[in-house]
Amino acid sequence: MSHYKPYPEYKESGIKWIESVPKHWDIIPIKRFTKLSTARTSDIGENITYIGLEDVESGSGKYSPTEGNSRQTDTSTVGAFSEGQILYGKLRPYLRKAIIAGFDGICSTEFLVLQPEKVLPELLQSWLLTSDVTQQIESTCEGAKMPRADWQGIGNIPMPLPPLEEQIAIRKSIQAEIARIDTLITKKTRFIDLLKEKRQALITHAVTKGLNPQVKMKDSGVEWIGEVPEHWEVISGNRLFSESKQLAFEDDQHLSATQKYGVIPLEEFQELEGRRVTQAVKNLEKRKHARINDFVISMRSFQGGIERVKANGCVRSSYVVLKPTPASHVGYFTYLFKSITYIQGLQATSMFIRDGQDLSYNNFRQVKVPCPSVSEQAQIADFLDKAIKSIDMLVTKTQKSIDLLKERRSAFITAAVTGQIDLRGE
Structure with missing residues (x-):
């Protein structure tokens, strides 16, 4: 806003939080x-x-x-x-x-x-x-x-109230600046949406088709998977993950199963979100122990997939804790379990929205999953780690530019309605 000039004369408003205003206001x-x-x-x-x-x-x-x-x-x-x-x-x-x-x-x-x-x-x-x-x-x-x-x-x-004619000039300038900034925000927001679509498409393709475009394919026999490389298996989830019913240890920290961050300590979630969360006070003795790199089926897994555990602790008794077997690479299944197509496969196993039941291990075992060798799983996970990091960095950079535009919009409006800038000749 450096090209905008202040009014030629100001007066003290007598109000500390307003400070000075144009002399004729x-x-x-x-x-x-x-x-x-x-x-x-x-x-x-x-x-x-x-x-x-x-x-x-x-x-x-x-x-x-x-x-x-x-x-x-x-x-x-x-x-x-x-x-x-x-x-x-x-x-x-x-x-x-x-x-x-x-x-x-x-x-x-x-x-x-x-x-x-x-x-x-x-x-x-x-x-x-x-x-x-x-x-x-x-x-x-x-x-x-x-x-x-x-x-x-x-x-x-x-x-602070300027004369009506001046109000009209200020309104005109505000509307023009808001329109300009909002156009930029819309374009950048659309760019983020496209990046997120690319991110999800990249994940889905890698975890179901692999990385070799020349490989011979076969029908998986599973609608949400489609074709897979001929040398891959398509097997039930229970062959790769067992259900753990181990009860929480006395000194276990409480974990929060989130779609945004994975399964993390409750205190860390509250700090990241900047808000307090109501903690469970009943059936604490029935809570389940979970360890790093386990997976958890939570109440929101129906909508957003299965979450990876990132800290040792305990989760709610109604949640399902999945232990990976040596045939499963945690990184590969981290991506698979959060892919849109897998979530659709999980949803197809349950009518819990109608009958009020949570997803169970039985739902999980009904969903067949693509299963390359552990070494190929690791290659896919490594590829996605690098590709997704690049996309996420671009999303973060674009979001920061959107935040700066919103700050500029707010600062311009404040400067206009408090008389910090003279818009009469604009």
């Missing part, structure tokens, strides 16, 4: 130019669009409707809003959700519906989404279980 509490709409309705017919907290993207204020367009209940009284009003999430975890309604509709009562007056909705929305304002509103939230913001706290928040 006013600083006015939000309630002086915005009203709270308390309209409610029980009319939630199929032709009326409902907006819930889950339908608003945090931080950007974008409308991202979730599949199915969920509602509170079919008989609940909900908020009613009109085009141009602002829906502001009042629950403390959702204070970064503020959307300008582009149509008339109904919404969750966990939104405050604001009617801007004497201020453009885009500027008020931008102000509400700045970090400083969010912190100020957080300090006013009340409630023991789920703190909420109220209109009194929000209405008393001051806002």
